[in-house]
Amino acid sequence: MTRYLFFLGVLFFCSSPILSQAVEVPPPDFIKTIQFKSNTTQGQLPVLRLGEPLVLEFDALNANEEDFYYVIEHFNYDWTPSVLAKAEYLRGLDNQRILDYFNSFNTYQIYSHYKLQIPNLQTRALLKTGNYMISIYDDYGELMFSRKFMVYEDLVNVGVKVKRSRDVKVIASKQSVDIAISTSIINFNNPLETVKTLIIQNNNLNTAITGLAPQYTLGNQLIYRYDTETAFWGGNEYLFFENKDVRAANVGVQFIDLKDIYHNYLFTNEARKGNPYTYNPDINGNFQITAIDRTDVSIEADYTMIHFSLRHEEFMDRDVHIYGNFNGFSIEPLTQMIYNSEAGIYECMMRLKQGFYNYKYVTIDRATGILNEGDISGNYWETENNYKVLVYYRDLGARYDRLIGFGEATSVDISN
Incomplete structure (x- = not known):
């Protein structure tokens, strides 16, 4: 009771x-x-x-x-x-x-x-x-x-295109999203007030852009072509590792050790900010549970202790965290890295289930709490990112916001 x-x-x-x-x-x-x-x-x-x-x-x-x-x-x-x-x-x-x-x-x-x-x-x-x-x-x-x-529900068509930023100051580091919403089912009443959009980069709700009103109305088509309001930092491709075999080193794993559970030591990563962009296919921060010689990975995949390391000089005003969808892009004590002054590297270990994981290193300003994804990885307009657009509609007098459309695109076909 x-x-x-x-x-x-x-x-x-x-x-x-x-x-x-x-x-x-x-x-x-x-x-x-x-x-x-x-x-x-x-x-x-x-x-x-x-x-x-x-x-x-x-x-x-x-x-x-x-x-x-x-x-x-x-x-x-x-x-x-x-x-x-x-x-x-x-x-x-x-x-x-x-x-x-x-x-x-x-x-x-x-x-x-x-x-x-x-x-x-x-x-x-x-x-x-x-x-x-x-x-x-x-x-x-x-x-x-x-x-x-x-x-x-599928009531509107949501066209999504990814463009380079229209702001010349950040044209090399940002991507902008254009949206076109059209329908023959709904007659939008006062769309500036009743229609809301949500733009999500790489499934990360923490950086989503919301609440934008349409700039133009062409018949029953709503057009969004903002210069800065729909722009995201391009970021960089995610780093990754795979440990589907806990007894042997796989992609990204330097060596292993068996204690109470298996420990996987990843290769030490270097900062990529300021380096030329290099295409490195990823799954946009996500993860996939995999294990070889297992029938049901949901109960037969083991947990291993993953050892991360980053070679970088110590930040005096920022903390370094491991970032990815393995924990819903959360910043928590388990993701914080500790600086090893003798080795000159940041270190962290984390218990994760066997699989293929994307991750990157981000910084958190200690004074403001602001997260910076590009502080270590850099920001590049060429980066392949996924964008999802959700369209909400609350008609005049309605009691809740309906989600009436969904669109998706990647920056593989980015244009000027």
Whole structure:
């Protein structure tokens, strides 16, 4: 009974109009490898077509076979709580226990793998489009972590083109996104107020650009051709490693060692800022779980301790972190690197499941907390990046923001 009263309190609190924008809560140390799987998009940011199943998987490394529960909430385009009641956007019930879990098999690191698929017997369907947050609680009502996802319907065509920046000061380091929205289904009423867009680079919501109004209206077509408002830093291609075989050095792995679990020592990386751009294919910050000679990698892939190192002089006013979608692009104590003054390198070790991982090194200003992706890697207009564009619409008098369109492009075909 205590747990249910707690959830009622959480839901009441989350429906309060004084709340600010919702933010994702990172998991504790013993929860790893949070993955979304979708048929629509590649990567760990789930943008689902209405009616498409949502699949969430994660591992718990404490070997307690704990019970976990999920709660789903609906939000406006700006991640403030919507006014919809639960029954309006959800058919069935949430606040249910995740029933599907399996223990690891033949691994040094013992863990339990949890899998949640919606729809299921209790949660039968999501009824509305828009922004959602799924929160995972333990049996004591403590929030373990939360993740955002989006549900859309195909009501508009979203054309996306990537251009070099129109600002000559940053033309060599930024990319700009042009958008054209067209439809024969919806008659946009006052699109300057009712239509909102969200532009996401490489599945990273932390750097997304939102709230832009259309610049031009041509019939029922909305045009966005901003000079600076839709410009992103180009960044650089992600670094990567693969350890699908824990007993042998693979791509990016210099040597291995077996202690309590396998330790993989990566080659020491060098700063790339200021060097000429070099094309190096990546998966735009994402990761993929892989393991050789395994039937089911979800429970047979082992965890290894990955040792990262970066050769760089010490920053006096900035911290260095490892950055990627392996933890949802979160900055946390586990990702911070420590400077080894004797070796002249930054070092960090992190427990990760076997697979192929993209990562890069970023800096955080200690005074302002500002994250700089190009401080070590550099920014180049040639970098291959993925861009997703989401289109929200709230008609006059409507009670929530519908997600009516989704478009995607890469900078492979970037033009002036």
